[in-house]
Amino acid sequence: MSRGRALRRRGGRLGVVVLAGWLFADLLLVLALVSMADRPDPKADDRPGPEPSKSGTTSPPPPPMPRSVDRNPEEFEVRGRDKGDLVKEISKDTRKWSSREAALVLTFGGGSNGTVYAHRVNSLLGKARPEMFTKKTATDDYHNLGERAETATVRVYFYTAPGG
Numbered sequence: 001m002s003r004g005r006a007l008r009r010r011g012g013r014l015g016v017v018v019l020a021g022w023l024f025a026d027l028l029l030v031l032a033l034v035s036m037a038d039r040p041d042p043k044a045d046d047r048p049g050p051e052p053s054k055s056g057t058t059s060p061p062p063p064p065m066p067r068s069v070d071r072n073p074e075e076f077e078v079r080g081r082d083k084g085d086l087v088k089e090i091s092k093d094t095r096k097w098s099s100r101e102a103a104l105v106l107t108f109g110g111g112s113n114g115t116v117y118a119h120r121v122n123s124l125l126g127k128a129r130p131e132m133f134t135k136k137t138a139t140d141d142y143h144n145l146g147e148r149a150e151t152a153t154v155r156v157y158f159y160t161a162p163g164g
Contacts, residue, residue, distance in 0.1 A: 067159045069103045074158065078121055079151045086121065090128035090154075100158045102132050105139045110151040114143025121152045 076093035080086055105125060109118030118141035125133035144153065 067103075067161075070158050070160050073106075073155045075153060075155050077151065077153050081150050083124065087124050087128045090121070090124060093154075094129050094132060094156075097156070097158065098129065098132065100132060101134065102137045102156050103159045104157040105133070105137060106142060106155045106157075107139065108142045108144040108147070108153045108155070110144050110147030111149030112143070112145065113149065114145070114147070114152075115141045117150060118142055118152055121154060125154075 074097060076090075078086055078089050078093070080089065102125075105122060107118035107122050109115060109121065111117070122139040122141060125137070125139070126135075147153070
């Protein structure tokens, strides 16, 4: 019997085996999806609220949720070279957000040495508003070749309200 005829004869059985393999793989995929769908949401708040005690008072509230970062930044621009003038300008431009705390600051300095200027501006933020720009505030320096030298756009991402 030739090899081709033997393969044709077993072709029917081979097709069933291949089909069974695909069916088994599909069933495993369905089981994996059902298993994942059955798990609770890991980001859901499972903490119970305060329960009244036997004396009628409530137990202390659960600890506050961690703060998150607002995805919508606030922006302002600074210009100049003098350190004192830059501090005054930063202080004036951030006055409307004085009750908030900055989480992240991205500063885009103009010109070919924009990162150097952005770094200088970022180093003055804490002097201008120490309650807003703390040691926990992350800063990063970038350059913007489309802007004039000694100008910077400061993009500030603030923390959200506690628990919000």
